[in-house]
Amino acid sequence: MSTMQMISRIALLKKTLTVVSPKLQHCFSHSSRSSLVVVDSVRCRKPSLIVQQFASQRANFSSALPPRPPGANKNKGINFTWKSFFISGGIVSIFTAGMLYFKQEKMKQLESQRKKSLGQAALGGKFDLVDQHGRPFGSANLLGNWALIYFGFTHCPDVCPDELEKIVKAHEMIEKSGKADPIKMVFITVDPERDDVPAVREYIREFSPKFIGLTGNREQIEKATKAYRVYYSAGPRDHANDYIVDHTIITYLIDPEGNMVDYYGQTKTPEDVCSGVIKSMQKYKSMNSRLGFL
Ligand code: NI
16 A cells, blocks of 8 residues: 555545544544544444543543542541531530629629628517517527518507408418418517517417417517517507507518518508518529529
8 A cells, every 4th residue: 555545544534433423523633642542443443442442541541640639638627627616616605605694693692692681681680579378489489481570569459450460361372372381470569568478369369370479578579679670659648548559560571591581561462462472482492592503
């Protein structure tokens, strides 16, 4: 075969292959090396085999690429690090917020205790009197119990009876509520001259057998009324030597530690007293449980 004949045959083959497969055309146009392979192989192989070979070479070429350097996974490493950073940051933030919350709660409690101690200094305190059975009875006997304390006198025409009835009604409501701790009712006279032990015993029996009635000598009564800042003043005596004692009309609520935590004036209803007492009891329990927790 002459050189001219070979050149024209190669040109013909090239033209034929171009028509047979667009993929081969792609090979011809993109890789001179591939072109040579195709041209060289086309004599003994089908175009499809040539395509397979070319594809295989490409695959080999791809697989022959150098492995990724260790730094190639750097982004993944960074992501993990940032994730850890944010998780750690989140935990620290939650912990800090928790600490701040408890600190704030403790500050509130300390403030409340401070106010309470101020109130305690202003109202309430120790007293030593005698009960309706003639036995010594002091503020220490009330420790561990809630108590409603009322100051009055047995000869009071209307106000004291109304207030004592109110206390008894409130007491019944508190007991029936099922939400309250036991609570005592205490009557303390501001008229020790007439209200001796038998007089107090007879008087409180009219209202409730559960009432504790207290009396004492003038000094003892003076001490008790001063502790609660109870005002009282005996009026002029009439021809029968009778007199009215003007006095403060307040019912005090004492907690189991002997602190005065609330008080109810004449305008309060038994319902008001009942709800007020239950509220104070719940507050007391909640504060004690929080202090226990801390
Ligand atoms: Ni009275």
